[in-house]
Amino acid sequence: MTVCYFTATGNCLYVAKRIGGTLLSIPQLMRQETTEIEDDAVGIVAPCYAVEMPMMVKEFLEKAHIRTEYFFFIYTYGMGYAQAFTNVEVTARKVGLTLSYINAVQMVDNYILFFDMQEQIDTLPQKNVEGQIAQVIREINERQLKQVYPTENDLAEMEKWNKNHAANILKKDTALGYTVNGDCIRCGICAKVCPANNITVTDSGVRFSDHCEVCYACLHNCPKSAIHMPLEAGTAHFRNEHITLNEIIGSNQ
Numbered sequence: 001m002t003v004c005y006f007t008a009t010g011n012c013l014y015v016a017k018r019i020g021g022t023l024l025s026i027p028q029l030m031r032q033e034t035t036e037i038e039d040d041a042v043g044i045v046a047p048c049y050a051v052e053m054p055m056m057v058k059e060f061l062e063k064a065h066i067r068t069e070y071f072f073f074i075y076t077y078g079m080g081y082a083q084a085f086t087n088v089e090v091t092a093r094k095v096g097l098t099l100s101y102i103n104a105v106q107m108v109d110n111y112i113l114f115f116d117m118q119e120q121i122d123t124l125p126q127k128n129v130e131g132q133i134a135q136v137i138r139e140i141n142e143r144q145l146k147q148v149y150p151t152e153n154d155l156a157e158m159e160k161w162n163k164n165h166a167a168n169i170l171k172k173d174t175a176l177g178y179t180v181n182g183d184c185i186r187c188g189i190c191a192k193v194c195p196a197n198n199i200t201v202t203d204s205g206v207r208f209s210d211h212c213e214v215c216y217a218c219l220h221n222c223p224k225s226a227i228h229m230p231l232e233a234g235t236a237h238f239r240n241e242h243i244t245l246n247e248i249i250g251s252n253q
Ligand SMILES: Cc1cc2nc3c(=O)[nH]c(=O)nc-3n(C[C@H](O)[C@H](O)[C@H](O)COP(=O)(O)O)c2cc1C
Pocket: 006, 007, 008, 009, 010, 011, 012, 013, 046, 047, 048, 049, 050, 051, 052, 076, 077, 078, 079, 080, 081, 107, 108, 109, 110, 111, 112, 214, 215, 216, 240
């Protein structure tokens, strides 16, 4: 089994590690010329962003050549995923993949613009993360089918959503909104955890380019909490308790 993952704050890496098999980082696969993946089962674990998959994950699906009898997709999410499953089905169809199994694991919501991380962490036990993961692992190991069958109406809604809402939320120039305060020590961790190679750190400061994935890995993993967005729901930051900073760096560098 091969599991490809995208992670900013470790939830997806933790789920991918628990599922097991050969783990491949999508940001690293995206830096290769071509990607051929062939295995009896191939899966993707990715965060839900604005009720769809991250931009880079969609680009990966469109670029990679995946050959498998059993293709699965697991979202991690915080609050709700609405039509995110339909989104995967639409993309899978487009690239000629049959989506055998799709599911979602509710974890901490790292969208700091809406959610206070301390409150998210404090209420995490109510989400029974381990129970959800155990079920996903069992169903994948049994090669269960859990498919989505979007209606014409679902597809039309999806089209509208992608054009009018998600595209506006997940704009690649979001990085222009970041500020870096005087606590920054130019350690370069923000650049190392950025899955999009969008950050450069020099003696004169931190510079964001224009292809931000809006994952907030830089903001959450900054050891000095020096990176900010104009509106934040709280001061605490988040990284999955089972995942180290070095693992995030190792995944995204
Ligand atoms: C830009 C952005 C948008 C998000 N949108 C959603 C969403 O629509 N629904 C949801 O439940 N969680 C949403 N989240 C929360 C993440 O999906 C969730 O915290 C995920 O587990 C993070 O995975 P990671 O730790 O591997 O990066 C969003 C997070 C970000 C950064």
